[in-house]
Amino acid sequence: MESVVENTEELQFQPPAYSHVLDLNGFLSPHQNDSALLILNQKIMVTGVFEKLWRNYFLHVCADGGANRLYEYFDNDEDRSRHIPDYIVGDLDSVREDVLRFYIQKGVAIIRQTSQYATDFTKSLQLISLHFFSSSFHKVTRSSGIDTNYGIEDCHGIHTLYHSERKIWVDRDVDLLVLNAIDGRFDQTIHSITQLYATARTDAYYRLCYLTTTDLIMLVPTGGALIKYSKKFKEECIKNCGLLPVGKPSVIRATRGLKWDVENWPTSIISGKVSSSNRFVGDTCCFFDVEDPMVLNIELNLEKLSMFM
Amino acid sequence: MESVVENTEELQFQPPAYSHVLDLNGFLSPHQNDSALLILNQKIMVTGVFEKLWRNYFLHVCADGGANRLYEYFDNDEDRSRHIPDYIVGDLDSVREDVLRFYIQKGVAIIRQTSQYATDFTKSLQLISLHFFSSSFHKVTRSSGIDTNYGIEDCHGIHTLYHSERKIWVDRDVDLLVLNAIDGRFDQTIHSITQLYATARTDAYYRLCYLTTTDLIMLVPTGGALIKYSKKFKEECIKNCGLLPVGKPSVIRATRGLKWDVENWPTSIISGKVSSSNRFVGDTCCFFDVEDPMVLNIELNLEKLSMFM
16 A cells, blocks of 8 residues: 655665665766766766766767867866876767877877767767677777777768667676766757666666766666665765656556655656655665666755765 | 658748647747746756746745755845745755745745645645635635735645635646756656646646756647647747656657658557657647647757847
8 A cells, every 4th residue: 555654864784785876876887897978068067076977987988079068178288198098989060170189199088979879978978888898899890990980981871780789699787877868958968867777778887977066867777776875875875866757657566765665666757756855864775676777866966976985 | 551751951831720839839838827837856957947037927836945045046145035925835855944944034924734645846836726716715815924824724724725725616727837846756756747638637737847958748648738838939938848647658640740650650668668768840830639648848959048038
């Protein structure tokens, strides 16, 4: 039966064993080489944490005009030179000529993909997968240069390579943080949400997360997840949260560790019954059990975030 | 059968008769007294058009901390005094003391509603409805003052009054533009989307639209709508658009006037099949026929917008 319980502000409990764990501190400081920071084409607004994020993530990719935003984030070439991405990818209709020249000169692999049947975001995700898992991708790119598009067919070479290699590679978890996925054009925001669902389905090795100036945004998969964080991080940085049935009406089977915990709670954007403006009271974790994948946003105190990275 | 057609850049056609018309120029310049501008609690970013919007709309309402944002938009009391809202409404936990004092002194009706079962956004919508349609609301508020919360019970008085009056009033179309509904905390963005659906269901007299720094966002109801605009406005101001099945998978029965027109096109955020990065090529209108209500975003060139207001 549907129920809602209001909890005290500090809740300690024994979490169940969950196969899917979302470690909030880990999203900011992955501390492993299988990690990538992807920059999309909007102004970088997470000042104060951007440079730490850059250091904490191993691979750095700019989607097309995202390269402009990286370039413009710094006001001098010395700082720029210390933040050189590994790849710039996309149809390259947005990146500025002078920005491209700067990064070419610094040895960035610039891979043009003109196909209009995928977005720069999708192209970037497939490129990152190839980087981590495909040996033939590295064989091709290493033996070629900028003049031959690094040996990648320039319309949908990445797409083709990804699909031919996808079934044979052995994958590992990859931490993937994306900047500028949300808060731009609204159809692009929604496209980013579709990527959460698509990636969970086809490339579940990604621990995919979006950072905005207000939130961390991720997907809670069917069956639910355990959300972990340090006590101090919760106290200092975590504010409101929402568990959002974007895509289709569904049921939150149970939550534990929220201010307002629910059970067997039907939720739908169309009916207007959505768990928003809730918050974490679980000491070091909380968990959600959901019937279908749902979008979780967690409001962060951006000013204090860098203390935890 | 599902189909997609790519159109030329300039398309002239005879639109069908549609009961539901969304007039884009009208959203910016309603030119009627039944119109309201609602300011939610985020920084006002639509500089360059804000003052024109203020003049074009008849009623002005701030939801709680939205009053701070109005106050902070101006750097002197002279400008502030020329932009005095009619109401400030909400639980008043966000609005600053000094801001409240300023607007009290200017005679603004400040109506406290402490209920936690509705958001400040919902409270504002009900207040605006009461303002336009309920004579007993005006009788009560006129005979009372700030010291008695304008005669409105201070927990859920507006809610109660709205529901008791709703069935007896005779409604008229009201143009309602909301600022700061999108691009804040993601659960608040989604809450704003639920309001599009809820309002279409319960208060269809609202022509409700959100303006962000990038988009106009509105709901296309079941059965579809005709989107009207001037030729010049399209050429100078309208850029990309998306027709987004937020809430549940659905079918776009037909579009006419888009660069990529579709027919019988299943669409779903979960499957990733979403019409985004499309654009208007219809000369002065385009139309959409949809099986369920869908969210439409239209990218605007904010710099040129004020020329069309």
